[in-house]
Structure formats: structure tokens, C-alpha cells
Amino acid sequence: MGDSVRILVGTTTGNTQYVAEEAQFQLKEAGGAAEILPMDELDAGVFAGGGTFLVCVSTYGYGDVPANAKKLYESLVKDKPDLSTVRYGLISLGDSSHAQTFCFAGRRFDQILQKLGARRLGEVLNHDASSGVMPEEAASSWMQGWAPGALEVVAV
Numbered sequence: 001m002g003d004s005v006r007i008l009v010g011t012t013t014g015n016t017q018y019v020a021e022e023a024q025f026q027l028k029e030a031g032g033a034a035e036i037l038p039m040d041e042l043d044a045g046v047f048a049g050g051g052t053f054l055v056c057v058s059t060y061g062y063g064d065v066p067a068n069a070k071k072l073y074e075s076l077v078k079d080k081p082d083l084s085t086v087r088y089g090l091i092s093l094g095d096s097s098h099a100q101t102f103c104f105a106g107r108r109f110d111q112i113l114q115k116l117g118a119r120r121l122g123e124v125l126n127h128d129a130s131s132g133v134m135p136e137e138a139a140s141s142w143m144q145g146w147a148p149g150a151l152e153v154v155a156v
């Protein structure tokens with residue numbers, strides 16, 4: 001699937017799934033292809049062969065990745081694959097009422113992906129559940145900036 005954006009979803013209560021669906025919709029509107037993959041059964045192998053990814057993840061516990069994202073995150077940390085052919089965008093969900101650990105799961109993914117050589121496309125969208133803006137609305141606006149650039153990379 002080298003010509004499609006893969007949207008990886010780490011979630012506990014489903015907000016991030018809505019965000020992923022909005023992102024998929026926007027990518028299709030922009031003329032691209034995108035598939036949504038829940039992180040549940042994934043490990044670092046999903047990045048083998050490179051490509052363009054959109055990582056969508058919320059934060060739980062005390063700055064932790066959601067339970068369904070643990071296997072993927074831990075596999076990246078342990079296996080340390082070379083991700084130099086990976087390009088990714090990042091949508092990180094959190095709540096600023098958790099001031100010490102706001103959006104930390106997204107930050108964890110960003111740090112490990114960069115450490116392994118992956119290159120981020122665009123700025124991270126950090127969504128704050130206390131902002132009064134629905135996460136899928138924030139994602140919709142952000143995607144209008146991100147999608148065209150990501151699809152250009154996919155086309156190369």
C-alpha cells in the first residue's frame with residue numbers, strides 16, 4: 001500500500017477513532033487513498049517498507065499510551081527498526097486538566113519515531129478536550145493543511 005496513507009489509531013474511549021475517520025474523509029476529498037488501522041494488533045512491522053502514516057493517539061493513565069497502543073509503542077522501543085523511509089503526521093489527543101502530562105502519548109510516539117529516523121510532515125496537532133472544540137472538528141481544519149502535502153509525498 002505504498003500509494004495510500006495509513007492511519008494508525010490508539011484510543012481508549014473512541015474519540016481518536018472519530019478523528020481518524022475525519023482524517024480519512026479529508027484525504028479522500030483531497031484525491032488520495034487512506035486506510036484506518038487500529039493499533040491493537042500492530043507492532044513495528046507495520047512500518048516495514050516505509051510509506052506515509054498518520055498517527056492518531058490519545059493519552060491515558062499518567063501520560064501513558066492507550067492499552068491498544070502499548071504493543072506497537074513497546075515494539076518500536078525494543079526492536080529499534082530503521083524508519084528512515086517513513087514519513088508521518090501526528091494527531092495527539094489529551095486534556096489540559098492533566099497539566100503535567102498533557103498529550104504525552106503523542107509526544108512519546110513523536111520522540112521514538114524521530115529517534116528511529118522517521119520524518120514528520122507538518123506540526124503536531126495537540127487537541128485539548130477542555131478546549132470546547134470537538135476533536136474531529138479540530139482534525140478537520142488541521143487536515144486541510146496536512147493532506148495536500150502528505151499526498152504529494154505519497155505520489156513521489
Ligand SMILES: Cc1cc2nc3c(=O)[nH]c(=O)nc-3n(C[C@H](O)[C@H](O)[C@H](O)COP(=O)(O)O)c2cc1C
Nearest residue numbers: 011012013014015016058059063094095098102103
Ligand atoms: C483516566 C484518564 C486519564 C487521562 N490521562 C491523561 C493524561 O495523562 N494526559 C492528557 O493529556 N490527557 C489525559 N486524558 C484525557 C484523554 O486523553 C482525552 O479525553 C482524549 O480525548 C481521549 O481520547 P480517546 O477517547 O480516543 O481515548 C485522560 C483521560 C482519562 C479518562
